[in-house]
Amino acid sequence: MxxxxxxxxxxxxxxxxxxxxxxxxxxxxxxRYSDDLSLPGQARAVMVRSPYAHGVLRGIDSAEAKGMPGVLAIYTGHDLEGAGLGPMLATVAQKNRDGSDARTPRQPPLTTDRVRYVGDPVAVVVAETVEQARDAAEAVILDIDPLPAVTEAREAAEAPALYDDVPGNLVVDFHYGDAGKVAEAFARAAHVTRVPLRNSRVIVAPMEPRAAIASFEAGEDRYVLRMGSQGVFGMRGNIAKVMGIDPEKLRILTGNVGGSFGMKASVYPEYIALLHAARTLGRPVKWTDERSGSFLSDSHGRDHDMTGELALDAEGHFLAVRISGHSNLGAYLSNATTLPSTGNTVKNVVGVYRTPLVEVATRCMVTNTTPVGAYRGAGRPEGNYYMERLIDTAAREMGIDRVELRRRNQIQPDQIPYKTPAGTTYDSGDFPAILDEALAAADWDGFAARRAESRRNGKLRGRGIGHYLEVTAxxxxxxxxxxxxxxxxxxxxxxxxxxxxxxxxxxxxxxxxxxxxxxxxxxxxxxxxxxxxxxxxxxxxxxxxxxxxxxxxxxxxxxxxxxxxxxxxxxxxxxxxxxxxxxxxxxxxxxxxxxxxxxxxxxxxxxxxxxxxxxxxxxxxxxxEDSAFPNGCHVAEVEIDPDTGETEVVRYVMVNDFGVIVNPLLVEGQAHGGIVQGIGQALTELTAYDSEGQILTGSFMDYGLPRAVHAPLFEFRSHPVPARTNTLGAKGCGEAGCAGSLPAVMNAVVDALSEVGIHHIDMPATPTKIWQAIQAQGGGAAA
The missing domain is CATH 3.30.365.10 (Aldehyde oxidase/xanthine dehydrogenase, molybdopterin binding domain)
Structure with missing residues (x-):
C-alpha cells in the first residue's frame, strides 16, 4: 500500500x-516506576506476614502497635471481610480426569483462620512514615499454633490438608489424551525411554519489586491504583471482582515497569488492603515491597516433578509421548497457576516432531510454599524440555545418532498445515532447514576436536540441542x-x-x-x-x-x-x-x-x-483468534571442571523462526534475555525450603541468579517463515529463549557428564550437584 x-x-x-x-x-x-511516585498527604503501609509455613491463627494482638508514634490504622482480614472484600478466587479452567470441576481454594485478601506459607499476609499497618509502619508491624503479636508443613508436591497427598474443602491437597487431577491408545502404543513399542524430569522452582526476582499507591476519590466514589502490571484493563476487572465493585469504579495506572515475566499479572492481597485503607483513611496509601518480602510474596515459577516416557518403533519413529507427575501450586492459586503443567504442557510437548499420540497426567497440589504463577513461557519451555531430554536419552539407549533421530521424526514442510494430537494446527514452518542451519552454524562436525582440546585441559565438554516450538498468542x-x-x-x-x-x-x-x-x-x-x-x-x-x-x-x-x-x-x-x-x-x-x-x-x-x-x-x-508457532533450534556447548563441578557455557548458536520480524534489534535482545533465564534455571537457580517450610534461599546471598559471567557470546540467526494466522505474519519471540535454552544447556551438561558415566542430572545442575555426581562415579578419572 x-x-x-x-x-x-x-x-x-x-x-x-x-x-x-x-x-x-x-x-x-x-x-517513572511505581516507587518513584508520591501523592500529597500519602501514608505508608507495611505488611505483617506469617513467620510460620502452616498453622492455626488464634489471634492478632495489635494493641501496643496501634499506640506507637505515627500509626494511623492496622487492618486485619476480619476488617476486610467486614467491608465485603474478597475472597480472591482463581479460575481453574482444567477439569479432573473424571470430568468434575477442580477444587478452588478460598483465599481471603488477608488470612483470618490459618496461615499457609511463610510470608502469608495477616495484617497491614498504616503510618505517617514507612519507618513508623515498619516499627509497628514488628510490634504486632501473632498467636499461631504451628502445624506440620509440606513443601513437595509428591508428598502433599499424605500431608495435613491446607483446606478443609481440598482433601488430599489435590486441586485438580488433570488428564489429557486417550490413555488406552497410548498404553497400546507403549505395549507394541520396540523401545521405551523413561526419564525423571524435575522442572525446578525459580524465584522471579524482577529488577523492580512490587509497589503501589492507592487513593479514593470520594466525590466520584472511585478508587485509583497506581501500580506495576502487565495490563491495566484486565487488572482493573480482576481487582474489581475482589472489591465487589463495578470496574468503572476503579482506575488502574501503570507507568514504567521493571520486569515481571508473568509475576505482575496477578492480583495480590496487598492491593486489596491498600484500597481499603485509602478509602477508610481518606488519604492515599503507598506500599513498596522490600526485596526480602519479594522473595516470599511474589509468585514463584515452575516447580513440576514429572516423569517423561517416549515410545519408539524399531527404526526410532515416535509412537507416543507420555508425561505424568505432580505440579506444586504453592499455598494459593493465581489465574495461571495450573496452566503450565496441564494445558500448556499438552500443547508444547509435541514440538516439531510427528508424534501420533500424547498423554499428559498431572496432579496439581497445594503446599506450604509461596504461590506459583506464570513464569516466562508458562509451560512452553517445560514441554520442549521434556521432549528434547527424552529424545537425547532415547538416542543413546537405541544407539541412534541424536541428530538422525530428530530428522527421522521431524514434521516436513509439505506436511504443513499439520494437525497435532494436542489439537493445534501448525500453519507454517521449515523445521528441517532450521536444524541444518543451526548445526552448520555451530560447527557440529568440528566438535570432536574441541572436546579433545578440553580433555587436554582437564575439562569435560558436551553439546546439546534444543529444537523447540511454542504455541503463543x-x-x-x-x-x-x-x-x-x-x-x-x-x-x-x-x-x-x-x-x-x-x-x-x-x-x-x-x-x-x-x-x-x-x-x-x-x-x-x-x-x-x-x-x-x-x-x-x-x-x-x-x-x-x-x-x-x-x-x-x-x-x-x-x-x-x-x-x-x-x-x-x-x-x-x-x-x-x-x-x-x-x-x-x-x-x-x-x-x-x-x-x-x-x-x-x-x-x-x-x-x-x-x-x-x-x-x-x-x-x-x-x-x-489464532495462535502462532515460533520455533527454532539452539545448540549449546559447555565445559565442566570435574574438580569443582563448575559449568561454563562456552558456545551458543540459535536459529529462530519468528515469522515476520518487526524489529530485529529488539527481537535479538528478547532472545538473549530468555536464554540467560534458561541458563539460570539450568545451572544456578535453586529455591530451597527446609522441613518446616522456611525458605533457605530468601536473598541474593543465597539464591543463584545468573550473572554476566554465565552469559556466553551468542550467535543469532533468523530463518523466518511468515505466519498465516495474523495480519503481520509474526509469531512472537518473548519467551522462546527459555524454550530453546533449557533443553540445549541441560542436554549439553548431560553430554559432558556422559564421559564419566552420568546420563541424567536434574536442574539446577549446580557445581555441588555435579561434583557430587562425579564423585559417586569415581571422581571423574575418565576425564
Missing amino acids: NSPFDPAQVKFGIGQPVSRKEDPVLLRGEG PPSKEMGGIRFEPDGSVTIITGTLDYGQGHASPFAQVLVDRLGVPFEKINLLQGDSDQLIAGGGTGGSRSIMASGQSIAGASALVIEKGRQLAGHFLEASAEDIEFSGGRFTIAGTDRGIGIMELAERLRTAGDLPDDLPRTLDVSHAEQY
Whole structure:
C-alpha cells in the first residue's frame, strides 16, 4: 500500500533494527516506576506476614502497635471481610480426569483462620512514615499454633490438608489424551525411554519489586491504583471482582515497569488492603515491597516433578509421548497457576516432531510454599524440555545418532498445515532447514576436536540441542486505538503493556508501515485503564500479534475516514482517492494531501457536511483468534571442571523462526534475555525450603541468579517463515529463549557428564550437584 521509496518509511518500517524510543528517558534516570511516585498527604503501609509455613491463627494482638508514634490504622482480614472484600478466587479452567470441576481454594485478601506459607499476609499497618509502619508491624503479636508443613508436591497427598474443602491437597487431577491408545502404543513399542524430569522452582526476582499507591476519590466514589502490571484493563476487572465493585469504579495506572515475566499479572492481597485503607483513611496509601518480602510474596515459577516416557518403533519413529507427575501450586492459586503443567504442557510437548499420540497426567497440589504463577513461557519451555531430554536419552539407549533421530521424526514442510494430537494446527514452518542451519552454524562436525582440546585441559565438554516450538498468542481481544493530537503527534492506544520489552518502537513501526506517520511523532499510551475499551495485557508472547493486528485494523479505518475527508478537501469523490506513502491523492493525478496535513486541516476546519467524520481518530478493538508457532533450534556447548563441578557455557548458536520480524534489534535482545533465564534455571537457580517450610534461599546471598559471567557470546540467526494466522505474519519471540535454552544447556551438561558415566542430572545442575555426581562415579578419572 505504501511507497517503498519513502526514506522515512524504509528507515522506520517493519523489519528495521530501530532503537527503543523509551531508552533515552530511562538511561537518564527519568523513568517513572511505581516507587518513584508520591501523592500529597500519602501514608505508608507495611505488611505483617506469617513467620510460620502452616498453622492455626488464634489471634492478632495489635494493641501496643496501634499506640506507637505515627500509626494511623492496622487492618486485619476480619476488617476486610467486614467491608465485603474478597475472597480472591482463581479460575481453574482444567477439569479432573473424571470430568468434575477442580477444587478452588478460598483465599481471603488477608488470612483470618490459618496461615499457609511463610510470608502469608495477616495484617497491614498504616503510618505517617514507612519507618513508623515498619516499627509497628514488628510490634504486632501473632498467636499461631504451628502445624506440620509440606513443601513437595509428591508428598502433599499424605500431608495435613491446607483446606478443609481440598482433601488430599489435590486441586485438580488433570488428564489429557486417550490413555488406552497410548498404553497400546507403549505395549507394541520396540523401545521405551523413561526419564525423571524435575522442572525446578525459580524465584522471579524482577529488577523492580512490587509497589503501589492507592487513593479514593470520594466525590466520584472511585478508587485509583497506581501500580506495576502487565495490563491495566484486565487488572482493573480482576481487582474489581475482589472489591465487589463495578470496574468503572476503579482506575488502574501503570507507568514504567521493571520486569515481571508473568509475576505482575496477578492480583495480590496487598492491593486489596491498600484500597481499603485509602478509602477508610481518606488519604492515599503507598506500599513498596522490600526485596526480602519479594522473595516470599511474589509468585514463584515452575516447580513440576514429572516423569517423561517416549515410545519408539524399531527404526526410532515416535509412537507416543507420555508425561505424568505432580505440579506444586504453592499455598494459593493465581489465574495461571495450573496452566503450565496441564494445558500448556499438552500443547508444547509435541514440538516439531510427528508424534501420533500424547498423554499428559498431572496432579496439581497445594503446599506450604509461596504461590506459583506464570513464569516466562508458562509451560512452553517445560514441554520442549521434556521432549528434547527424552529424545537425547532415547538416542543413546537405541544407539541412534541424536541428530538422525530428530530428522527421522521431524514434521516436513509439505506436511504443513499439520494437525497435532494436542489439537493445534501448525500453519507454517521449515523445521528441517532450521536444524541444518543451526548445526552448520555451530560447527557440529568440528566438535570432536574441541572436546579433545578440553580433555587436554582437564575439562569435560558436551553439546546439546534444543529444537523447540511454542504455541503463543492465546485468543483474546485487543485494542488498537489511534489518536491525532493537537500538538501534531499521533498516539497509539493499546491494552498490551511493556514491562521491559520495548513496545513503543515496534508498534510505531507498524503505524509507519500502514499510515506513513512520522516515526518521531508517534506516542504510545498503554497504562491507563480509563483510555481502553479492551485489553488482554502482555503475556503468552502475544503483543506484536494482538496489538499489531489491532493497530493495522485501526489504520485501515483511519484510511477509510481519510479518503472521505481528503475527497472533501480536494473536491473529489472519495472513490477516486488513493492512499500510499502517508498521502491521499486523486487517482491519476499528483494532487493530494498528506495524512498529517489532513489531521491539521481538520483541527482548523469550520463546519463539515453531516455525512463526513469530524476526526481521523479511531477507537478500535479486534478479536485475535489464532495462535502462532515460533520455533527454532539452539545448540549449546559447555565445559565442566570435574574438580569443582563448575559449568561454563562456552558456545551458543540459535536459529529462530519468528515469522515476520518487526524489529530485529529488539527481537535479538528478547532472545538473549530468555536464554540467560534458561541458563539460570539450568545451572544456578535453586529455591530451597527446609522441613518446616522456611525458605533457605530468601536473598541474593543465597539464591543463584545468573550473572554476566554465565552469559556466553551468542550467535543469532533468523530463518523466518511468515505466519498465516495474523495480519503481520509474526509469531512472537518473548519467551522462546527459555524454550530453546533449557533443553540445549541441560542436554549439553548431560553430554559432558556422559564421559564419566552420568546420563541424567536434574536442574539446577549446580557445581555441588555435579561434583557430587562425579564423585559417586569415581571422581571423574575418565576425564
